[in-house]
Amino acid sequence: MSLIRMENIYKNFGPLQVLIDVSLAVDPGEVVCIVGPSGAGKSTLLRALNQLEPIASGKIFIEDELFLHREKNNTVFRAAPKEYKRLLLEMGMVFQSFNLFPHKTVLENVMLAPLKVKKIPKADAEAIARDILQKVGLSEKAGAYPAKLSGGQQQRVAIARALAMEPRVMLFDEPTSALDPELVGEVLGVMRDLARSGMTMLVVTHEMGFAREAANRVIFMCEGKIAEEAPPEKLFTNPENPRTRQFLNSIL
Amino acid sequence: MAVNSKRNARAGLAAFLLKHRTGCIVAIALLLVCAALALLKPSQQQLRDNISQEFIAASGTRYYPADVNLLVVGVACGRDVRSAATETYIGFAGRVIKADIDRGLEAEIKALNAPVDRAQNRLDAQNRKYKETGDPADKPTGADKAQLKQAKAERREALRTPELRGKASLLRRQSAKSAVADIVLWIPPLVDGSRITISLTIVSVIAGVFLSVFFALGKITKFKPVQAFCSAYIFFFRGTPLLMQLLVVYFGLPMLDKRLAINSAFSAAVIAFTLNTAAYCAEIIRAAIQSIDKGQFEASHALGFTYAQTMRLIIIPQSIRRLIPPIANEFIMVLKDASLVTMIGLADLTQTTFKISNSNATMTVYFPALVLYLIITAFFTFTFNRLEKRFSIHL
Numbered sequence: 001m002s003l004i005r006m007e008n009i010y011k012n013f014g015p016l017q018v019l020i021d022v023s024l025a026v027d028p029g030e031v032v033c034i035v036g037p038s039g040a041g042k043s044t045l046l047r048a049l050n051q052l053e054p055i056a057s058g059k060i061f062i063e064d065e066l067f068l069h070r071e072k073n074n075t076v077f078r079a080a081p082k083e084y085k086r087l088l089l090e091m092g093m094v095f096q097s098f099n100l101f102p103h104k105t106v107l108e109n110v111m112l113a114p115l116k117v118k119k120i121p122k123a124d125a126e127a128i129a130r131d132i133l134q135k136v137g138l139s140e141k142a143g144a145y146p147a148k149l150s151g152g153q154q155q156r157v158a159i160a161r162a163l164a165m166e167p168r169v170m171l172f173d174e175p176t177s178a179l180d181p182e183l184v185g186e187v188l189g190v191m192r193d194l195a196r197s198g199m200t201m202l203v204v205t206h207e208m209g210f211a212r213e214a215a216n217r218v219i220f221m222c223e224g225k226i227a228e229e230a231p232p233e234k235l236f237t238n239p240e241n242p243r244t245r246q247f248l249n250s251i252l
Numbered sequence: 253m254a255v256n257s258k259r260n261a262r263a264g265l266a267a268f269l270l271k272h273r274t275g276c277i278v279a280i281a282l283l284l285v286c287a288a289l290a291l292l293k294p295s296q297q298q299l300r301d302n303i304s305q306e307f308i309a310a311s312g313t314r315y316y317p318a319d320v321n322l323l324v325v326g327v328a329c330g331r332d333v334r335s336a337a338t339e340t341y342i343g344f345a346g347r348v349i350k351a352d353i354d355r356g357l358e359a360e361i362k363a364l365n366a367p368v369d370r371a372q373n374r375l376d377a378q379n380r381k382y383k384e385t386g387d388p389a390d391k392p393t394g395a396d397k398a399q400l401k402q403a404k405a406e407r408r409e410a411l412r413t414p415e416l417r418g419k420a421s422l423l424r425r426q427s428a429k430s431a432v433a434d435i436v437l438w439i440p441p442l443v444d445g446s447r448i449t450i451s452l453t454i455v456s457v458i459a460g461v462f463l464s465v466f467f468a469l470g471k472i473t474k475f476k477p478v479q480a481f482c483s484a485y486i487f488f489f490r491g492t493p494l495l496m497q498l499l500v501v502y503f504g505l506p507m508l509d510k511r512l513a514i515n516s517a518f519s520a521a522v523i524a525f526t527l528n529t530a531a532y533c534a535e536i537i538r539a540a541i542q543s544i545d546k547g548q549f550e551a552s553h554a555l556g557f558t559y560a561q562t563m564r565l566i567i568i569p570q571s572i573r574r575l576i577p578p579i580a581n582e583f584i585m586v587l588k589d590a591s592l593v594t595m596i597g598l599a600d601l602t603q604t605t606f607k608i609s610n611s612n613a614t615m616t617v618y619f620p621a622l623v624l625y626l627i628i629t630a631f632f633t634f635t636f637n638r639l640e641k642r643f644s645i646h647l
Contacts, residue, residue: 052550085556093554099547103569103646113555116565145646158551165555 001064003028003169003200004049004091009058011041011048018044019055020224026169031201033211033232036221037247042204043096045221046171049202050093062087063168089117092162096174098154100146106133106157107142110164118165125164132160136190152183156190169200176207208251212236220244274634281627288436368407371400435620438608442617445604446624448518452600453587455522460529460586461579467534469563472541482534489531495592498524502596517598521590529586536578540571573643580636584629601625 002025011019018041026032034042047053049060051068060068067087069077079087101109111129114120120128133139136156146154155175162170172191176184188210195201195214205211211218211232218235220228220243228241239245269276375396382390470482489497502520506513514520544567552562591602599607605621608614 050554089556097547099551101566117556147647
């Protein structure tokens with residue numbers, strides 16, 4: 001059983017084909033890293049999965065349940081609203097630009113969605129939020145506003161915020177790309193802990209070290225297609241696809 | 253040590269003053285106005301005690317000493333200033349009390365002027381007769397002229413009674429500081445007028461902003477008919493003069509259908525201003541909402557918020573801070589545009605100023621009126637700045 005399965009996804013921005021027949025499955029507990037040159041469609045794939053971009057055609061299954069099926073820009077099937085929302089909330093998303101709510105404190109950022117979307121009591125939401133903030137090492141910043149935090153701290157709050165909804169899979173869209181180099185480590189540390197705790201993760205990243213160390217599987221995307229898919233030790237040391245080799249040579 | 257703490261205290265005070273300089277300026281301005289009022293009050297009090305009782309008794313009015321003073325000015329100077337005094341009175345107290353005061357004033361002036369008028373009439377009649385007949389016998393005699401002269405002298409004398417002289421000397425003293433005194437006398441009616449200006453502005457802006465949220469959301473929505481309606485509304489109200497809208501609401505609607513008549517000029521003004529403000533604020537709010545980073549919508553979507561929740565919890569609270577400066581701007585524009593209600597006969601600050609200026613044949617009144625506008629604007633600017641700070645705590 002796979003937690004997430006995407007089948008034959010196509011996506012275009014006008015005449016530009018961004019995703020061409022992409023299929024991908026993620027099993028529970030698996031950590032999958034997506035790497036590749038910019039413009040390869042990595043982020044779009046995540047965003048398509050999380051319904052931030054409508055796909056042109058393809059099927060998306062979540063927990064082996066058909067979530068969305070589109071053909072030629074028309075929706076063929078879409079889960080019933082309640083189910084749709086439940087399945088959507090099985091995915092937690094972390095953005096490149098954090099996207100914290102600047103007018104809310106760290107604690108409010110983390111507890112807002114459980115409170116308003118899941119409608120759990122305020123005391124419980126706060127307890128959960130404080131617990132998760134402790135896990136990402138930011139308990140003492142609970143009362144601060146995001147603008148007062150460093151980029152790394154903000155991204156950790158963003159991770160905590162996504163975790164507070166208790167998703168089964170976490171999607172990371174280049175979580176460290178907007179950070180100063182010395183702040184990357186703390187975010188990767190949190191992600192590593194998360195991976196170790198058994199969370200299913202789908203990570204778009206340029207951090208090859210992280211991919212090599214934490215991923216079960218690495219996907220190399222290029223020009224809207226999955227060019228190669230292999231365990232990290234194989235992909236990084238002995239890639240089959242010449243395009244992969246070229247990419248790795250250029251960055252390492 | 254002591255010196256040090258003193259210096260610290262002084263530095264602290266300086267920092268405090270610098271930090272709250274707008275507030276300090278407003279406070280000082282208000283204090284000065286109050287001081288001026290307090291300084292000039294004794295003379296007014298005296299005037300009232302000395303001279304106004306009989307006038308109040310005679311005319312049955314219960315109005316400011318200011319009004320009474322002006323009546324006495326007319327009488328005590330011994331000139332026939334009936335019309336000027338009456339008009340002055342209108343300028344001060346408005347149309348309502350005009351009839352009341354005329355009776356008292358006219359009786360007083362008539363009594364003083366009667367002998368002079370009689371002598372003058374006799375002399376005029378004689379002159380006319382002489383012109384007609386050309387008979388030297390009909391030529392006005394020195395006696396007639398002397399009679400007129402005497403009547404005038406008597407009137408002058410009557411004005412020199414200790415009672416009236418007291419009034420006159422007080423009035424002279426008053427006129428010595430007349431510029432300031434006039435302004436002080438004008439303040440109550442001006443403040444009265446500004447009450448209309450302020451309440452009209454506050455009510456219309458609050459109602460307008462409330463209404464504009466719907467137009468703004470309507471313009472953002474992808475549902476075409478709503479979008480078209482909102483765009484048309486905004487286009488119309490931003491594209492036509494506010495004065496015209498005001499006239500249409502007040503004078504035009506009743507002509508369209510009697511049931512549409514709005515009897516109170518104030519209500520009509522509130523409606524016109526609200527509709528107009530809503531159009532302007534809708535654009536402000538739309539721009540503020542659309543200036544919020546797209547990532548906020550994406551994060552809200554990923555966390556499962558509905559569109560309404562996203563707007564209510566995430567987007568609108570963030571736009572409020574960005575809204576405050578342009579809304580403050582709009583508020584001040586409305587405050588000044590409120591002077592247009594002069595056209596539908598509402599006694600706002602501008603109309604009051606205009607009336608006082610006309611009836612006293614003076615431009616001086618425009619200065620306190622302008623200062624009053626500035627004080628009001630300064631107050632609201634200060635308030636909006638505070639509001640903006642309050643909504644910026646997260647930055």
